[in-house]
Amino acid sequence: MVKVLDTKEKGSDVNLATYLLFDGFRKEYEMAVIISNDADLVEPIRLVTKEMHLPVGIWHPHSLSPPWP
Numbered sequence: 042m043v044k045v046l047d048t049k050e051k052g053s054d055v056n057l058a059t060y061l062l063f064d065g066f067r068k069e070y071e072m073a074v075i076i077s078n079d080a081d082l083v084e085p086i087r088l089v090t091k092e093m094h095l096p097v098g099i100w101h102p103h104s105l106s107p108p109w110p
Contacts, residue, residue: 078102
């Protein structure tokens with residue numbers, strides 16, 4: 042048995058949140074779709090939907106089927 046401790050952070054959640062907000066402020070999209078189960082994205086998504094009034098769809102990546110037909 043081997044114990045592995047991996048403390049590297051890719052920063053992908055921070056990058057996604059940054060561009061979700063940045064592009065939203067610039068009106069670069071009409072709707073965003075997030076494919077993630079990262080709870081760190083809750084606040085950026087809330088800001089985009091409540092303050093910028095832009096819709097955001099969320100799809101859990103481990104779900105059995107996509108949210109579209």
